[in-house]
Amino acid sequence: MSWGLEPPGQVWYRQKLTDSVPTGFTLGPATAVFVYTSSEATLWADPQSLLQPWANLTLTCQAEFPTKDFQLIMNGWRLDKVHLDKYVRSHRFQLGAITSSNRGLYRCRYGLEPPTSKLTELNRWTMLSNPVEVTGTEPLPRPWLSAQPVPWITPFLGTYLLCQAAMRGVTFLLRLEGDDSFLKVTTAQDMEKAWFVVRKPGNYSCSYRTHAEGIPSEPSASMTIKEYATPPPPILYFMGNYPAVQRRSTHETLACKAPRNAAEFQLRRGEKVLNIPGVSPLRDLRLYFLNLTELEDQGPFTCRYLLHRKLDTWSEDSEPIELMWTDETLPAPTLTAEPSSQNLEPGSTVYLRCTAPKAGLRFGLQRQGDSEEPLLQMLKPSGTEAVFELHNISTIDSGNYSCTYMEQEAPFSGSAPSELLELHVKGPPPRPKLEALWTGVVPLGHEAHFRCHGHVPRVNMELVREGFRTPFWMNQAMTSTSAELKLPFVGPQHTGNYSCRYTALSPFTFESGTSNPVEVIVEGI
Structure with missing residues (x-):
């Protein structure tokens, strides 16, 4: 295997339309590299034999689009690069027997060919894949458990739990805390994940084994599933960054966002259901087009949703919105x-x-x-x-x-x-405060999470390192005054002092000073 240091100075940003928008990853600080794609790679482990998974291991990096270039990164800094002669959708990195020299946390990414003849660091790589932990020891690394689409159930309607591991073909086991009789087992065949339907509230965890006599892995972190008699409320909001005083001759668009797919939506004023035109571009979203000249009142408006037409249980009402024109x-x-x-x-x-x-x-x-x-x-x-x-x-x-x-x-x-x-208020914007969400040293290849506490919502928050101008990570705080920032794949080059700052989103402009510093100490450095 040919290992080498990542050329210093690469930061990746990506933006999503969420309240808190994570962007970025860094192997080494210096110049910013913006990638406008959501096509991350997928990484999994393929053992030659599930009876002895660490005896001969291959890591497979799967691309969403055909490519000639792949990178495998270990512990946040060591690289294995390949450039192929033809376009492929995946590449297999052979690790062989797992020893102290190749044990660690891995991620991969693949090269992009943008619609331009010049391939630069600005557009050449995707975001990083999911992490894969390679330990070479028993018990096996723990899987991770998530609720899809929501961590709650209602009477007669369950939800899904997704258990994911690094290896394909393993057998997954789902357990319910306090119920020794509850055990669901499924084999993932050629996948590295399994879905479980759950209809009971409680604390769930999952594990996996490579064969019938194998020792189960460490259990995942616990996932709590709650039960609600009435589905939680949706979010009703303006389709725009800010509410505004409209002209009476204009239109306004309201969006009702449910936490999961819904069969029906209602826009209401008090107890009255409003017959207002709308469209559902997604099954969990309804857009309402309001003609202000035809409205009988300015509100307040609320919305609610129905999960299933055979279940006559409407959700709680959203927080109200009032219009002004x-x-x-x-x-x-x-x-x-x-x-x-x-x-x-x-x-x-x-x-x-x-x-x-x-x-x-x-x-x-x-x-x-x-x-x-x-x-x-x-x-x-x-x-x-x-x-x-x-x-x-x-x-x-x-x-x-x-x-x-x-x-x-x-x-x-x-x-x-x-x-x-x-x-006119004197002085500069108040400085934010940076909080470390971990204690002690950060293990190689793992994540260092921070929380930046600001003073106003609707700002961009940036994680910066002492001595460098380019942010390592960016996030948006829309409805709150704080946001999480992180170093997502820590290597030796990340040891140092970090601060945060915030800048205003349009239409206002200002930039705060930097916060108090927080020191990052990487394991083994």
Whole structure:
């Protein structure tokens, strides 16, 4: 086997449309390499004999698309590279007998050929595969257990548990804690995973064995399956980064996202089911297209879902959403700040008072951005004034604010926005805090997890290493003020001090300083 160090300076980022968006992997810091693909490789172990799995072992790297290039990485830094003469979908790396020299944690990846004649580090490799632990000893490495699609059941409707191991063809065993009579057994044939249907709540774990007389592996981490009489609520949200004050002539799209595939969705206002056009691009998602000129009310709206048409049990309602629009036919309100809007002290509270010519209105506070004016707060006071409160302010709250109001009864006329009011808060954005989610040293090939605690949502969070400018990992904190960051495949080159920082997502712009440092010490270094 030809081993060598990965050329330093490669960081991979990938983005997913989730609340917390993991991106990236690094074998060594320096230059950023962006890969816009979700086509990771799959890695598994093929023993020559399941009776003696460590006597002669092969690792197979499976590609989603034909390729000529594969890499096998051991313990986060040692490489075996191959360049083939023809395109293939997989490559077999021969390890042979497992000894101290080839024992460790492995991942693989394969080369991409982008639609350009120039193949660069920017686009040449996929993300890394799943990890495969090669120990050469008994008991066998533990598998991992996950719930698909959700870790809960309802009466008459179960869920799936997926048990995955590194080796193909093994026999999987599923157990339920506290129930000695519960044991499900299945052989994976030519796969490295097995599915189990479960209909009872409790704590489950799985293990596997290579043959009938073999010693079972270490059990997986426990997976708790809960039982709900009523399915948990879906999430109702705007199809966009921010809610906004719309013009009455425009449309709005609401998305109802269920935690698992649903047979039917409902959009509701109170107890009334709304007959609003929609489409389901996925079985767990329903999009509703609202024509604001045809709505009888602004909300609040909720949605719910039905898991099966033969089970007349609707889910709990989502958190409500209220709309706000304006035709700008009513006089503009007046917006003032207490204390003065200039040179505000960080950590203080500012009160923004929006005054209208009459009572019984709905008020919205907006902030001017680069491309849109998001609706930050909405109030329905009994009088003619709405007082919006901004607590623990910092320079990230600096900007131009305005307010708008609308009537709460038909024809739902609305005002023009107030004149812009500029807030200016002293000082830089507050620094985040970085927390290490492990203790002691990090084993070679394993992951080092961090949590970066910020101060506001809707920011990009980055993990940076002392002495390097390029982030090692990025994540988005959308609805919370913290996000997890990690070094996903730790090698000797990762020893050092790490910090985190955050930058604003559009339409606002700011960048924090770096957090306190956290030291990463890699096993054996």
